[in-house]
Amino acid sequence: MKITRITDKKVSLRRTIEAGTEEQRKIVQSIISTVREKGDAALFSYTETFDKVSLSSLKVTEDEFSAAYKELDNEMIEIIREAAANIRSFHEKQKRESWISYNDEGTMLGQKITALDAVGVYVPGGTAAYPSSVLMNVIPAQVAGVKRIVITSPPNGQGTLPAGVLVAANELGIAEIYKVGGAQAIAALAYGTESIEPVDKIMGPGNIFVALAKREVFGMVAIDMIAGPSEIVVLSDETARANEIAADLLSQAEHDKNSSSILVTTSMKQAEEVKAEVEKQVAVLPRVEIAKASIEAFGHIYVADDLETAIAVVNELAPEHLEVLTENPLALLNEIKHAGAIFLGRYSSEPIGDYFAGPNHVLPTNGTARFSSPLNVDDFVKKSSIISYSEKAFQNNYAKITKLARLEGLEAHARALEERLK
Amino acid sequence: MKITRITDKKVSLRRTIEAGTEEQRKIVQSIISTVREKGDAALFSYTETFDKVSLSSLKVTEDEFSAAYKELDNEMIEIIREAAANIRSFHEKQKRESWISYNDEGTMLGQKITALDAVGVYVPGGTAAYPSSVLMNVIPAQVAGVKRIVITSPPNGQGTLPAGVLVAANELGIAEIYKVGGAQAIAALAYGTESIEPVDKIMGPGNIFVALAKREVFGMVAIDMIAGPSEIVVLSDETARANEIAADLLSQAEHDKNSSSILVTTSMKQAEEVKAEVEKQVAVLPRVEIAKASIEAFGHIYVADDLETAIAVVNELAPEHLEVLTENPLALLNEIKHAGAIFLGRYSSEPIGDYFAGPNHVLPTNGTARFSSPLNVDDFVKKSSIISYSEKAFQNNYAKITKLARLEGLEAHARALEERLK
Numbered sequence: 001m002k003i004t005r006i007t008d009k010k011v012s013l014r015r016t017i018e019a020g021t022e023e024q025r026k027i028v029q030s031i032i033s034t035v036r037e038k039g040d041a042a043l044f045s046y047t048e049t050f051d052k053v054s055l056s057s058l059k060v061t062e063d064e065f066s067a068a069y070k071e072l073d074n075e076m077i078e079i080i081r082e083a084a085a086n087i088r089s090f091h092e093k094q095k096r097e098s099w100i101s102y103n104d105e106g107t108m109l110g111q112k113i114t115a116l117d118a119v120g121v122y123v124p125g126g127t128a129a130y131p132s133s134v135l136m137n138v139i140p141a142q143v144a145g146v147k148r149i150v151i152t153s154p155p156n157g158q159g160t161l162p163a164g165v166l167v168a169a170n171e172l173g174i175a176e177i178y179k180v181g182g183a184q185a186i187a188a189l190a191y192g193t194e195s196i197e198p199v200d201k202i203m204g205p206g207n208i209f210v211a212l213a214k215r216e217v218f219g220m221v222a223i224d225m226i227a228g229p230s231e232i233v234v235l236s237d238e239t240a241r242a243n244e245i246a247a248d249l250l251s252q253a254e255h256d257k258n259s260s261s262i263l264v265t266t267s268m269k270q271a272e273e274v275k276a277e278v279e280k281q282v283a284v285l286p287r288v289e290i291a292k293a294s295i296e297a298f299g300h301i302y303v304a305d306d307l308e309t310a311i312a313v314v315n316e317l318a319p320e321h322l323e324v325l326t327e328n329p330l331a332l333l334n335e336i337k338h339a340g341a342i343f344l345g346r347y348s349s350e351p352i353g354d355y356f357a358g359p360n361h362v363l364p365t366n367g368t369a370r371f372s373s374p375l376n377v378d379d380f381v382k383k384s385s386i387i388s389y390s391e392k393a394f395q396n397n398y399a400k401i402t403k404l405a406r407l408e409g410l411e412a413h414a415r416a417l418e419e420r421l422k
Numbered sequence: 423m424k425i426t427r428i429t430d431k432k433v434s435l436r437r438t439i440e441a442g443t444e445e446q447r448k449i450v451q452s453i454i455s456t457v458r459e460k461g462d463a464a465l466f467s468y469t470e471t472f473d474k475v476s477l478s479s480l481k482v483t484e485d486e487f488s489a490a491y492k493e494l495d496n497e498m499i500e501i502i503r504e505a506a507a508n509i510r511s512f513h514e515k516q517k518r519e520s521w522i523s524y525n526d527e528g529t530m531l532g533q534k535i536t537a538l539d540a541v542g543v544y545v546p547g548g549t550a551a552y553p554s555s556v557l558m559n560v561i562p563a564q565v566a567g568v569k570r571i572v573i574t575s576p577p578n579g580q581g582t583l584p585a586g587v588l589v590a591a592n593e594l595g596i597a598e599i600y601k602v603g604g605a606q607a608i609a610a611l612a613y614g615t616e617s618i619e620p621v622d623k624i625m626g627p628g629n630i631f632v633a634l635a636k637r638e639v640f641g642m643v644a645i646d647m648i649a650g651p652s653e654i655v656v657l658s659d660e661t662a663r664a665n666e667i668a669a670d671l672l673s674q675a676e677h678d679k680n681s682s683s684i685l686v687t688t689s690m691k692q693a694e695e696v697k698a699e700v701e702k703q704v705a706v707l708p709r710v711e712i713a714k715a716s717i718e719a720f721g722h723i724y725v726a727d728d729l730e731t732a733i734a735v736v737n738e739l740a741p742e743h744l745e746v747l748t749e750n751p752l753a754l755l756n757e758i759k760h761a762g763a764i765f766l767g768r769y770s771s772e773p774i775g776d777y778f779a780g781p782n783h784v785l786p787t788n789g790t791a792r793f794s795s796p797l798n799v800d801d802f803v804k805k806s807s808i809i810s811y812s813e814k815a816f817q818n819n820y821a822k823i824t825k826l827a828r829l830e831g832l833e834a835h836a837r838a839l840e841e842r843l844k
Contacts, residue, residue, distance in 0.1 A: 072829075075825070076825060076826075076829060079822045079825055079826055080826075082822065083822075083826065090531055093521065093523060093533075094533065096518075099515065101515060107779070108766070109512055109779060109780055109781060111515075111516065111781075111798075112755065112758075112764070114759050114760070116792070116793050117759070117792065130830055131826075131829065131830070132826065132830065164829050164830070200792045200793040201793050215637070215640070215641070218637070218640070218648075219637070219648045219790070221793065222790075222793040222794060226640075226641045243841055243844065244838075244841050244842060247834070247837055247838040247841035248838045250834045250837075250838070251832070251834045251835045251837075251838040253834070254832060254833070254834040254835070255832070281837070285833060285834050285837075286833045287831075287832075287833065287834065291834060329810070330810070333534065333808070336534075336806070337536050337539070338536070338806075339806050340806060340807070341806065341807040341808075341809060342534070342806050342807065342808050342809070343809050343810075344530075344808065344809065344810035345810055345811070346842065347811040347812060347813050347815070347816035347842065348809050348810050348811045349838045349839055349841075349842065350838065351823055351827055351832075351835040351836070351838050351839055352809065352811055352816075352819075352820075352823055352839070353807070353809045354827070354835065355823050355826045355827065356819060356822065356823045356826065357529070357531060357809050357811065358531055359531060359533075359807035359808075359809055360807065363807075364804075368641070368644075369804070369806070370538070370539065370622045370804075371538050371622040371623050371643065371644040371804055372644065372804055373804040373805040373806075374805060374806070374807050376533075376805060378800060382786075382791070382792075382793055382794055382795040383795040383796060383798060384758070384760075384761050384762060384763065384764055384791070384795075384796070385762070385763040385764065385775070385781035385782065385785075385796050386755070386763075386764050386766065386781075387763060387764065387765050387766065387770050387774065387775045387779050387781055388751070388752070388765075388766035388767055388770050389767070389769040389770045389774055389779065390769060391769050393769065394769035394774075397774075397778060398774075400501045400504065400505075400778065401773055401774055401777050401778045403497070403498060403501055404498075404501055404502070404505065404553075404554065404777040404778065405773055405776070405777065407494075407498060407553065407586050408552055408553070408554065408586070409709075410673070410676060410677070410709075410773075411676070411707060411708045411709065412669070412672045412673045412675070412676040412707050412709065412713060413673045413676070413773040413776065414773070415669055415672075415673075415703070415707075416666075416669040416670045416672070416673040416771045416772065416773050417771055417773055417774070419665055419666050419669035419771075420666060420768065420769065420771065422665065
């Protein structure tokens, strides 16, 4: 890992977002228009091409759910239930009520909160099976009150989905799961096919084709965010332990060779120790190739002159995951402006938040914590403004409003009010 | 206006979103990359090409603000202040606090709310000058606590901005205003130039080039939404007055020839009367050409068999503006699921919400009220999750978390926790 000394608080570490190549975009556009034109037939055909499996129906069956339960031991199922309960409990605290306020003139103004009708959750396939993705995307939607929740995920070589994913979905009462992945799944969720009714919003991470497809259908439906590779920043002073920091950095590095693992510390001695520990620990990981590639390409240690400078670096990085391993982590909370999730102290190692604690693991990546939030209940509702003017309020105010309308050159706006005087 | 009878509650009126042509997209991509490469020089050059005016600096000067105040009478300035106060008061009610919750194990979980650092507001130029756009976009950002708020707007033929826009901005204390519009303004806000520091989020409506540019930079910065043409739906029963309905429909129609003005009524007699009133009133409007074209292309009257069917039509349309002109509008509020702003009763004519009442006039268009909200304070903040596990909570739970991690094939995640046991 490269070690860089930072002495200036005005460090510039803002990253640009990779938007895919023109060629990838063309492929995605072509997949979307083919799905819009040919429906299910296109889904079956793309699944054969990309997932190398020929399906006769897309929807997961009762038999597949039963088989999944046989693959997991009871203890695992209990842990999934406990994790689900923790996640539900945290997200319940995010719920908001509609409100109305009245004034003396009899005016009534308010905000009505309504759950979305239907959302689609994309659960990636690939090297690892992520039941936690199911829990993290579905539960906030359920807490919000979304009635129809659909999952799509690419089938494996046996034409089914990983047991953990199916059990997690079934535990949450989700029955509408389709074995389709990639840009074709996003197109189906946005526009609908014979088997899949369209949804209003599409959630969940995926590869560059999924990300580009979400960008293409954005506007037709809502999307959560364009997720990038995962990243961790550890902020530490000399009180933290190098072996623990190294282990936490590697827990991100094993995700993907594009993951970033970054340490910002006030101690040069610790920086050297962490570097050595990372080299030692990475060598004995099962996913050593991925973790090593990630650390080599994107691993970085910044050594700051003081904690204030270190925090400035952290805010500039706006990390997805931030661990604060300093003497008094809580005291720094006010200074930390930009981070998706903030883990305080040595017993709050990042994997606790990935699976179990309750807060969402769907987090803004690649510096977008500057302006984006963890997935939350607000993502599954929308608001409507309520405006009710009494006759008295109308009489007291209409002349001001017609004057404003005429300043903007909109005569019919003014006349709409004046029509009430007739 | 075309009159259609609706007898089936399962009416399908969902619209597809116009995403611009491939040619428009190429133009926008080229503008963005030129601005990234050449900075201010590109902005001056595009302003000369598109706005037909040659500028020597982009930033609005003190002299321009002073000149703007001389153009408006004092009463108008007072009305702008009163509107601003109403808008501020409504949005103050949307503010949310950070929260933390504790449990018996000493675990602390929470949600920290932080305002964005910097936002850019695009104020369109063109046929009408919209000071209300300034109020509606800037005030929620100020209420949220955003420190840096920047406005960009295309200059008029005299190389300046409309007086109403400048006065509204100055009343709100906004000093950073740049005379640049179109895709080039969006590129400058996203990537920065010599004169314009980049922002974190870009708000505000615009033409197709502005909309496409926002789509292109989405991800690098946040954007509010891709705004479409304005629309109104009036829901009425036989108690409403045809002349008032017609006047309200025309207040949308005068915006743009792509605006939609739709009546959903339970009375065929009223439908005929409204049709006649629209023809009579439109003829004497200053913007008669625009209003007429809009009514001809997108004006529509649906006559439903009963109120329940009428409400189903409204929810399917998911209108930007909905007026409820029935005998008991409040009683229908629960049934109305999808609408940007809901205006209840005859004294709540839609222009009241455009300028003055307080709720935001930036609303989801083109059916996107199914999943989008009016602009609000939440759009200018982001959340960070807070996770703090005590040693006891860690000891009680780590084994469950390592088991979940291993189910997902992520060994380094499990080892990160186990490293704490050493």
